[in-house]
Amino acid sequence: MLRGHIVRRIVALAAVLSLTPTIPLGAQCPDGSRPPCASPLDTARYVILPFTHREGSQPQQLDGADCAELLVEAFQRWTDVRLADKTRVYDALERRRSRTPFRIGFDTGLAIARQLGAGRLVMGQLWNFGDTLRLTANLYDAARGGAPLRQAAARVPANSGAVGAAFNALADSLLGAGPAAATGTGADQTHSLRALAAYSLGERAIRSWDLGGAARQFRSAVAADSEYAQAFLRLGQVLLWAGDSTPDAVRDRATVARHAGDLLGSLGPTDRALLLAQQAMFERRWPDACERHREVLRADSLNFAA
Secondary structure, eight states, X not given: OHHHHHHHHHHHHHHHHHHSOOOOTTOOOTTSOOSSOOSOOEEEEEEEOOOEEOTTXXXXXXXXXXXXHHXXXXXXXXXXXEEOOHHHHHHHHHHTTOOSSOOOOHHHHHHHXXXXXXXXXXXXXXXXXXXXXXXXXXXXXXXXXXXXXXXXXXXXXXXXXXXXXXXXXXXXXXXXXXXXXXXXXXXXXXXXXXXXXXXXXXXXXXXXXXXXXXXXXXXXXXXXXXXXXXHHHHHHHHHHHHTOOSHHHHHHHHHHHHHHHHHGGGXXXXXXXXXXXXXXXXXXXXXXXXXXXXXXXXXXXXOSOO
16 A cells, blocks of 8 residues: 555656756856746846957056946937946956956856846957057847957047047947938937937838838837937928828828927038928928928039929
8 A cells, every 4th residue: 555655656746747847958048047047138238348458558548447438428328228237347347356457258248248137248459559549349149149249440549539439439330320320411310229220211211212111110210219300301201202191191291390490400401491391391381392492402403302
């Protein structure tokens, strides 16, 4: 009887074990630990580590921590970018005995990013060559490691006042925001990566004359950034080209007309005239619209929109 009881318990235990998923011997979580894994890494959160000085290069005005601080400030220009807490970053470095001058290994960088829940890791190098400061930075997928997702480089005179601009350019390249993409004629247009991405897709749709697709992308751009003047301008233009009279288009025309006055300061002379022409057309002020278009054509007789 006792033997039968033991057999039944063994059978029950075997049944439970058969229902338990096995863990492959090589299984590993993104943070390097064994399963069960924590929450997925946040791909919109970035860890920016102090830059490493190249061998034989001595810091002059900037050290690796200064470079990281300047790049953090450049990233913060974008409203939908999240950065890992600076105190926690340096605490993680201290726990790994990484101090000035920083020589941070790639595996260490990945481990810190994963520890802080960041899906993106930025590591860089700097070195001085004569009176020139050279900078390189790489963006990595913290979960997978491997080759950089993006790479960027800058060169700036060490004693010039252009250091901030160089780090802004590095940040924009690493985030996929090209140097001209966020800039209209004479003004910085948006600090939203989502808005910029939608705007770029809208421009691509125009090149294939997909006006409906372009309108959808420009709507997304202004939804992400209600002060994105270039996106409003392009939305109004594709609505005119398409002759769109759907309820969505009627609403958008009214929105462009209503906001036009607030957006003019972010545009150059030609775009200002085009936006005022759109406003006049949407409000059925035809003589005003014609005069604005003539104004553009007097300056550029080949302007397609005019």
